[in-house]
Amino acid sequence: MIAYILRRLLLLLPMAAGMIVVTFGLLLLIPGDPASVLLGPEATPDQIARLRDRLGLNDPWYVQLGLYFGNVAQGDLGMSIFQSQPVLTVIFDRLGATIELAVAALLIATVIGVTLGILAATRQGSWIDTACMLFAQLGVSMPVYWLGILLMLLFAVTLGWLPSIGRGEPIVDALGAALTGRPGVLLDSLAHLLMPAIALGANSAAIISRLVRTAMLEVLREDFVRTAYSKGLRRRRVMLGHVFRNALMPVISIIGLRFGILLGGAVLTEQIFGWPGLGQLTITAISQRDLQLIQGVLLSFGLIFALVNLVVDLAYAAIDPRVRLG
Amino acid sequence: MLKRALSNTSLMVGGTISATILILAIFAPVFATHGVEQMDMANRFAGPSWEHFIGTDNFGRDLWTRMIYGARISLTIALLSVVSAAAIGTVVGLAAGYFGGWIDLLLMRVTDIFLGFPALILALSVVAVMGPGVYNVAIALILVFWTEYARVVRATTLVLREQAYIAAAKTLGASWRRILFREILPNAMGPIIVLATLGLGTAVIAESAMSFLGFGVPPPEPTWGWTLAYGTRFMRDDPWLSIVSGLAIMITVLGFNLLGDGLRDLLDPRQLSRSDRAPRGSAAR
Numbered sequence: 050m051i052a053y054i055l056r057r058l059l060l061l062l063p064m065a066a067g068m069i070v071v072t073f074g075l076l077l078l079i080p081g082d083p084a085s086v087l088l089g090p091e092a093t094p095d096q097i098a099r100l101r102d103r104l105g106l107n108d109p110w111y112v113q114l115g116l117y118f119g120n121v122a123q124g125d126l127g128m129s130i131f132q133s134q135p136v137l138t139v140i141f142d143r144l145g146a147t148i149e150l151a152v153a154a155l156l157i158a159t160v161i162g163v164t165l166g167i168l169a170a171t172r173q174g175s176w177i178d179t180a181c182m183l184f185a186q187l188g189v190s191m192p193v194y195w196l197g198i199l200l201m202l203l204f205a206v207t208l209g210w211l212p213s214i215g216r217g218e219p220i221v222d223a224l225g226a227a228l229t230g231r232p233g234v235l236l237d238s239l240a241h242l243l244m245p246a247i248a249l250g251a252n253s254a255a256i257i258s259r260l261v262r263t264a265m266l267e268v269l270r271e272d273f274v275r276t277a278y279s280k281g282l283r284r285r286r287v288m289l290g291h292v293f294r295n296a297l298m299p300v301i302s303i304i305g306l307r308f309g310i311l312l313g314g315a316v317l318t319e320q321i322f323g324w325p326g327l328g329q330l331t332i333t334a335i336s337q338r339d340l341q342l343i344q345g346v347l348l349s350f351g352l353i354f355a356l357v358n359l360v361v362d363l364a365y366a367a368i369d370p371r372v373r374l375g
Numbered sequence: 376m377l378k379r380a381l382s383n384t385s386l387m388v389g390g391t392i393s394a395t396i397l398i399l400a401i402f403a404p405v406f407a408t409h410g411v412e413q414m415d416m417a418n419r420f421a422g423p424s425w426e427h428f429i430g431t432d433n434f435g436r437d438l439w440t441r442m443i444y445g446a447r448i449s450l451t452i453a454l455l456s457v458v459s460a461a462a463i464g465t466v467v468g469l470a471a472g473y474f475g476g477w478i479d480l481l482l483m484r485v486t487d488i489f490l491g492f493p494a495l496i497l498a499l500s501v502v503a504v505m506g507p508g509v510y511n512v513a514i515a516l517i518l519v520f521w522t523e524y525a526r527v528v529r530a531t532t533l534v535l536r537e538q539a540y541i542a543a544a545k546t547l548g549a550s551w552r553r554i555l556f557r558e559i560l561p562n563a564m565g566p567i568i569v570l571a572t573l574g575l576g577t578a579v580i581a582e583s584a585m586s587f588l589g590f591g592v593p594p595p596e597p598t599w600g601w602t603l604a605y606g607t608r609f610m611r612d613d614p615w616l617s618i619v620s621g622l623a624i625m626i627t628v629l630g631f632n633l634l635g636d637g638l639r640d641l642l643d644p645r646q647l648s649r650s651d652r653a654p655r656g657s658a659a660r
Contacts, residue, residue: 067488081502190629194579194587195621198607202614313493317584331496332588335503347500351492356490 052305053366057359063089066118068351070346077110087130104340119240127341129334136345139330144349149220150318151311153242154250158311159304161254166261166300173266178182179259188255192315197248197321204244210343214323245322249314253307260303262294271295284338298304298365303360380642386637388485392630393575400446409437411444411597420613432602432616441597442623448598449627452509453578455515461627464515464524469555469563471525475567483529489519490522495584502590509592512585531563531632565642573635576628585625599624 064230079086084100100106105113120127126136164266170182199316205213217223268274268335269292277287325348334342380386399406406430415435422430429441471482489497501515535541536559544558583593587602594601599620606616 063484064491065490067484068491071488073505075500080502112564186629186632187625189626190632192577192583192587192621193629194584195603195624197616198603198610198617200620204615206611209406260434261558279462310493315485316495317588320588335499335590338503340504343500343503346493352497354493355491 050367053372054363057362061355061359061372064355065352068348068355069118069121070114072348072351073114075341075344075347076113082106083340087338118180121348126345129339129345130338131306131333131337132342138341139342140345140349143325143327145219145332146216146324147312147315147319147328150242150245150324150326151308151314153220153246154318155253155304155308156250156313158250158253158257158307161250162257163261163300165254165266167293168287169258169262170265170269170292173366178262182262185255186257188251188258189355191251193248194250194321196251197245197318200244202249211240211244213244215241215325239372245318245324249311249318250269253311253315257300257304257307259294261300265292268292268295288310302361302365305364306358308361309357312353312357313350324367376568376641383637383640385633386641389633389635389637392626393634396627396630397450399443400450402525403443403447406443407440408632409440411440412436412595416509420609422615429619430607430615433551438616439617440600442619443598443603445597445602445620446595446627448509448592449579449582452513452516452582452592453575455509455513456520456578457571457574459513460517460520461524461567464521464526465528465560465563465567467521467525468528468530469532469559471549471571472529473536473555473559473617478659479529482525486525488520489518490526496517498553498581499585499588499590502585505591507590512582512591516581516583519581520574520578523574524567524570527566528563531566532537532559535559535562563602568643569635572631572638576631576635577628577633579624593607 075082082097082101084097084106085092086105088096088100091342100347108116124137126140128134129136129139132139144340152369165181165184172178201213204211217240218226220235220238220242222240226232273292274287277291282290315324316328316331318324319326320332323329327350330342331346333339334346345366380556402598415431418427418431419433420431421427421435424430427437429442430438432438432441467482467486469481471486498512498515498519501512505511505514514555527589540555543556544554546590549558557615582591583598583600583603586598587604588603589601599638602620602622603617606614606620608616
């Protein structure tokens with residue numbers, strides 16, 4: 050197992066290097082001179098020259114790439130022009146909110162998705178199956194930003210049950226407050242979290258439910274299921290103890306992969322619900338064309354994504370020995 | 376084949392929806408009932424009527440007309456990006472799968488790197504530096520989408536290159552170009568077509584998302600995403616604008632998804648449809 054972990058960690062290095070090259074390559078896509086694009090049409094030639102110098106744009110591209118590599122390796126992602134702070138600091142300030150949202154969305158998606166998948170598979174061909182799969186089809190086809198707006202319209206504008214935008218205290222802090230006798234703080238945090246998490250998680254719930262259903266139907270055909278039935282086991286016992294347990298493997302891996310996708314998908318959700326995370330930061334950076342911040346955000350997302358996938362694979366290998374030996 | 380196609384509900388429903396939207400988009404000037412920018416201030420935020428099938432926006436512009444012109448933009452970008460991404464990904468996948476060795480290693484590592492970025496963020500970053508517009512949005516989506524085709528076509532090629540008819544073609548002295556494009560590609564087309572159909576839905580969502588965030592094709596083009604975002608300003612009193620444009624996106628995506636699912640059942644019999652997978656009796660006990 051340790052050899053497997055080491056091998057996978059080593060494979061991460063060329064991947065990260067490639068990501069740095071792609072992120073750096075963004076600069077080359079800018080039509081014209083990046084410095085004058087960044088500073089806008091009113092910039093004086095002197096300002097442009099200074100920025101070119103600061104960004105190292107006067108060097109040939111391979112020198113720039115080398116410098117960028119060196120800086121990133123030391124954890125220096127450059128300065129955000131508009132926030133006047135190191136890119137890394139800006140990103141770390143926002144990371145917690147995005148992770149909180151993605152974890153909440155993943156929890157909701159898993160609970161809904163697994164429940165619907167099991168319901169559909171155990172009642173294959175019935176109206177329950179049809180209803181679950183119709184939900185799944187709608188969930189896959191519905192744009193997250195539209196769902197977010199509809200939820201807001203219903204629960205915040207019409208019913209007034211939930212706050213429409215913003216974030217309460219971070220959940221971890223709110224939990225602490227609740228333990229010290231202030232449950233209101235936690236309730237407020239949860240109320241803020243609920244709608245964005247549902248909007249973000251709906252698509253994953255749909256995909257997970259389809260996968261759980263397919264995986265369970267596949268296992269249902271196995272001989273050991275027939276054996277379990279012929280032993281006289283009750284249906285519920287066979288379904289949960291035999292079928293679901295064996296159908297869980299592909300489900301676990303897809304749930305892990307969804308986490309990375311949710312982190313990226315948070316861009317839209319955060320923008321709609323005014324959630325102060327990395328996604329909102331991405332939009333700000335892009336609207337201001339804050340180049341080093343864009344590069345930093347893109348690279349961070351890529352690296353987090355890769356790390357999450359690595360953890361999922363390792364978990365998978367820990368559960369199923371065939372993976373690490375194969 | 377035709378009989379199986381006709382009895383496939385996903386395929387028929389999805390095909391009908393997709394074809395209808397495609398026809399509306401192509402012949403938008405014929406089906407439009409008003410001018411795209413034609414304002415009617417007396418009829419702002421009107422509900423559905425004979426005059427305006429699905430109502431009007433905040434300037435009294437006909438929403439039906441604006442939606443079918445919006446379909447043109449969405450579908451142009453979707454088709455452009457999906458076809459190009461499929462072409463690029465297919466060539467990469469064929470080369471990686473057939474030649475193997477360091478070519479395979481190199482191409483697949485590059486694919487992994489692109490696959491490693493969250494799709495929307497990569498696309499947004501590209502549009503951020505290149506600027507908005509139909510072609511730039513399409514290029515951003517191509518950069519995001521090609522990886523999927525590369526991986527699937529490589530996997531298919533790995534299986535196909537071991538087949539006896541490939542060995543036969545080699546013995547007959549066929550060049551690698553001929554083997555790749557005349558022998559392997561036609562047999563790999565099934566999965567590519569399925570992926571591309573499902574990809575159209577994803578592309579429509581992605582394009583609308585970019586317009587929604589204000590980084591897609593800029594106004595005055597009546598994109599669905601921008602109309603949806605713009606509609607949120609009037610959400611408290613007149614949510615109709617956002618609801619209609621969201622519905623347009625969802626129905627289109629639903630159409631392509633159903634069509635893709637149906638095509639998968641039809642073209643890829645190894646992956647039998649969900650309803651065919653298990654014998655009914657075993658689950659219904």
